[in-house]
Amino acid sequence: MDRLTIIKVGGKVVEEPESLNALLDQFDHISGNKLLVHGGGRTATEVAKKLGIETKMVEGRRITDADMLEVVTMVYGGLVNKRIVAGLQSRGMNAIGLTGADLDLIKAHKRPVKDIDYGFVGDVDDVNPAELRLLINENVVPVIAPLTHDGKGHLLNTNADTIASELASELSNYYSVYLFYCFEKRGVLVDPDDESSVIYDLDLALFNQYKNEGVISDGMIPKLENGFRAKMKGVKEILITNPENIATGRGTRLV
Template identity: 75%
Template sequence: MNRLTLIKVGGKVVENQDSLNALLDQFVRISGNKILVHGGGRTATDIAGKLGIETEMVDGRRITGESMLDVVTMVYGGLVNKKIVAGLQARGCNAIGLSGADLNLISAKKRPVKEIDYGFVGDIVDVNSRELRMLIEENVVPVVAPLTHDERGQLLNTNADTIAAELAAELADYFNVYLFYCFEKKGVLRDQNDDNSIIHELDTALYREYQQNGVINAGMIPKLDNGFRAKRIGVKEVLITNPENMANGRGTRLVL
């Protein structure tokens, strides 16, 4: 099977133009089939604040009321997505911006209310990879925003790390998939104040231990939960790294 590189980019990398440019420079150098999935949560938080809309997070996951859904739709599906697509076109990389609603790519159901009401947050039900594979075969690079739909007209906010893992798992039947979670740090750190304290290899037992003692917390948790799930489903490699180390494969590698 052919190789497919799926990059999920988020954190400060997306919000800062210099770091985004560095990421896109590295991304276009990746040979072969590729997909870019992006977040943009900090920009959504900033714009929501300017509009007087309060941001609520639980364990790195956003509570999405009606007003916040409008904000994330504008930011993820519009501002961030199109900036990335335009940046790739400027580098000679033919890209198309998509949400989960486009081409019926990702359908989801609204998360049921249990201990927490997450609002208009979607849990993925189905990934339709057929059109995605057709785009890839035509050397078009899909740039996927973290929005899904319920097939009844309702858009839903869905964690970008989850979308990347689900796409990777679905496409693992057709490609050798390499999933990179790319953000501003060199990998998962033992000490948040020491950028060189990288955990080079992480298995599930060590992950649980680090989670229990607070070394790993907040937004890193959905990243790792989804990364390990992708590995179990058949994704060849999952690496957590930064733009500079994408090419050389340095960072935190997940192992089962």
Template identity: 50%
Template sequence: MSKVYVIKIGGNVIDNPVATQKFLSDFASIKESKILVHGGGKIATQVAEKLGVTTQMIDGRRITDEPMLDVVTMVYGGLVNKKVVAQLQALKCNAIGLMGADAGVILAKKRPVGVIDYGFAGDIEQVNATQLLAFINQDLTPIVAPLTVDAQGQILNTNADTMASAIATALAKAGAEVNLVYCFEKKGVLLNPEDNDSVIADINKEKYAQLKADGIVSKGMIPKLDNAFAALNEGVKEVHIIHADNVHAQSGTKLTL
């Protein structure tokens, strides 16, 4: 089976129309099979404010109550997803916009209430790799919004980094040669968060443990790297964390076991 790139684009890039257009132009020019998973950025917060819906964030994670679920469904699954699809069509990339419910590609369950009640947040249970590969085999490029669905048809807000890792893992288990690429506004994993040129070129599991222990890798980068190593453990060939401008060069941080 041919190579498949699973590429996740961060919300901070989605927030910037110029950066988004540059990234999508580069993405469209990738010759190999590809899937794009996108975040939502600050657009949901802006739309929520216009609609009088209060945004609650804890440790950088959105609390998705019923009113906010309506907002993120409209914004992620509608506004953001369809704008990306439309721009890719203009770039001659035959894209199809999806969320978890579409063709049953991603099944999840509502996250149990723990110390924090995240509301309608989804934890992924199953990715339908057969269906995603069927889209690819029809020369379609899936563009996946960070929304899943449970067995009862309840839409759930789901972390896009986790979705990208789960999709990559499912495709690898289905026999594809998968490269997982996380694109965001930094050049890679940084030794010094204040110095965008202090990129750590290679990180294996042992080095990752040391970087965490030393406090160099912290906050939002930890779940991103946890997802990356989970994918490698499940058969994904390569994982890169790079600047959105370098989707071809992949000159940021390469993760290995």
């Protein structure tokens, strides 16, 4: 099968022009088919603050009421997405910005209320990659924003790591998929303040141990949970790293 590289970018990397440009330069050098999934949570938080809308987070997941849904739709589907698309076009890559609603790409349902009401947050039900594959096979680079739809006219905020994992899992039926979770750190760190404390090989048992001990916490938890899920569904390789190490393949490898 042909290789497909999926880069999920978030954190400071996607928020700051200098780091985003460095990421896009590295992305440009990846050969073969490629796809980019992005976050943009910090920008959404900043825009919400300017609009007087409070941001609430639980274990790295954003509580999304009706006002916050409007903010993330504007920021993820508009500002951040089109900045990346423009940056790729400037490097000679023909890119298209999409959400899960476009091409009926990703359907989801509103997360049921259990202990926490996450509001308009979507849990993925179905990925429909047919048209996406046509784009990829024509050397178009899809840039996917973390928004889905329920098929009834409603948009839902969906974790970008989940989007990347679900797309990688489904597309692994058609390509040899390499999934890179890319952010500002060199990988998953034992000590967040020590860049040399990278965990180079991480299996599920060690992940659960570190999670219980609080070594791995907050937004890293859904990232790794989604990564392991994708690995079990046939994704060839999953790496958590920073832009500089996309080419070297160094970082935290899920095994």
